[in-house]
Amino acid sequence: MSVKLHCAYDQRDNLRYIGDRLEKNLKYFCPHCKEEVSIKKGTIREHHFSHKPNSNCSATSETILHFEAKHYLAEQIANLDGEEVIFSFNLGKYIPALNVLNKKAGINVNSNISLYEIIHFFRIYNSTVEAIIPESKYIADIIAYSSSGTSYFVVEIFVSHESDKPKIDHLFNKRIPYLELIPFFDDSGKIQFTVHGYYLPGFFDPYKGKVDNAFLEQLYPLYENSLIEMAKRRIDEEEILKLKLLAVQSLKKDVEKDSLYSEVITALDEYSMTTNIQNEMTLVERTEILEEVITRFYSNSPYLVGKTSKSSLVIRKETQMFKKIIDQLLTQINISVLIGKTMGQEEQKEGIIGFELGIPQPSQLSKAIEKALELKLDDYERRFEKKLMGRK
Ligand SMILES: [Zn+2]
Known part of the structure; x- marks a missing residue:
């Protein structure tokens, strides 16, 4: 049959x-x-x-439906017609305000858009059926060409199977607008379409603008008076002071909670600041973390050994290295010499028995930063409070 x-x-x-x-x-x-x-x-x-x-x-009825839908649409496009071909699009996707209206007031977010509007927007002037999509191996059910001749529009008819994903991906990647439509005959034997998929870049922007403007036009008269009141009000100095005080107090709380402080330390850590002290004419083969330095003796002469978790190695030319450390430190910090004598040898000549370095001990550094920050914040808090009191 x-x-x-x-x-x-x-x-x-x-x-x-x-x-x-x-x-x-x-x-x-x-x-x-x-x-x-x-x-x-x-x-x-x-x-x-x-x-x-x-x-x-x-x-089969499917073959016929596909054929008729394809030729019907291609003809509508070629004739720059399509006013009677209506598609329903969910505009909520583009206009969040519509979704709100839909949820709160049950307003329909679907909008009927004719093929004619789409043809017009993309400046289409002709079409062919079953043509290769330029720069690809894919065949489109319909390719519509724009009047500029450089861009085109693809229509896919979905009867028994939808478009392959690679084809759709290609269209997206090349920014080629497309419509994928499911055709059916209505009761009067007229062909109709359900939108299955689409990519219409820029097409819905004017709709969004229209809705936004309509919203503003409705909202403005409603809030006009309170908006004018707000614009007239000057934020006075006292209010600014109160806000500053609040900011300082919340910062202080953050410091107390250690959260801000640990953030600072983490940030510092990211810089991994290191300085190398190395003897002349030497080559570095690897690095290990130093655990301690011990003094050993060889025929009554002391020498130094650096211990890591893996090795125990002689520190070579330690006096040269020591000089380099001091030179390096001198460029950045104040160093005082500790002058004195060996205990029990008071007749000995005075000599340098140590150094005082103008840097905090690393273990105390974090506490010192925290304290400095606290003092600074206390100071701000007092100043703002004093100013506020003076204004009363
Ligand atoms: Zn036949």
């Missing part, structure tokens, strides 16, 4: 629709099997083209 056709080719190879004004004495042919078909325009049944009783046509 063969299915009903809504369109057929005439003798001049033009696709004609059953709704067109058709001449009964002309011949019409099935687009699929090329057999001659006859016009059925009764009063009860839907108008259609019908195969002869002994037809061998194997076209």
Whole structure:
């Protein structure tokens, strides 16, 4: 059994629709099997083209639906028509305000948009069916060309299977607008479409602007007076002081909670500041973390050994290295020398028995920073409080 056709080719190879004004004495042919078909325009049944009783046509209703939808749309596009082809789009995706209205007031977020509007927006002027999408290996059901000739628009008809993901990805990546539509015949035998997927860059922007403007136009008169009041009010000095005081107090709380302070330490850590002290004419092979330095003796002469978790190694040319450490430190900090004598040898000449370095002990450094910060904040707090008191 063969299915009903809504369109057929005439003798001049033009696709004609059953709704067109058709001449009964002309011949019409099935687009699929090329057999001659006859016009059925009764009063009860839907108008259609019908195969002869002994037809061998194997076209399924799906094949026919796909074919008819594709050619119908391509023709609408080529004629720059499409005012009667209406698609329903969910505008909530583009206009958050609509979603709010939908949730609070049950307002419909779907908007009916005609094919004509889309054709117009993308400046389309012609179309072909079953064409290769430029710079790809994919075939589109319909390619519509823009009047600039450099851009185009793709339409896919989804009857039995939707477009492959790679094809859709290609369209997205190349910023090629497309519509993927599910066709169906309505009760009157007219073809209609449900939007299955789409990419219409920029198309919905004016809708968003329209809704935003409408919102503002409605809101402004409602809040006009309070807005003017707000604009007139000057934030006075006292208020600023109160805000500053609040800021300092919340900062102090953060310092007390250690959270801010640990953030500072973490930030410092990221800089991994190191300085290398190295003997001349030497090559570094690896580094290990020093655990302690011990003094050893060789024939009564002391020498130093550095211990790491893995090794115990002689510190070479320690006096040269010591000089370098002191030189390095002198460029940045104050160093005092501790002058004195060896205990029990008071007749000995005075000498340098040590150094006082103008840096806090590393273990105390974090506490020192915390204390300095606290003092500074206390100072600010007092100043703001004093100013506020003076104003009363
Ligand atoms: Zn046929």
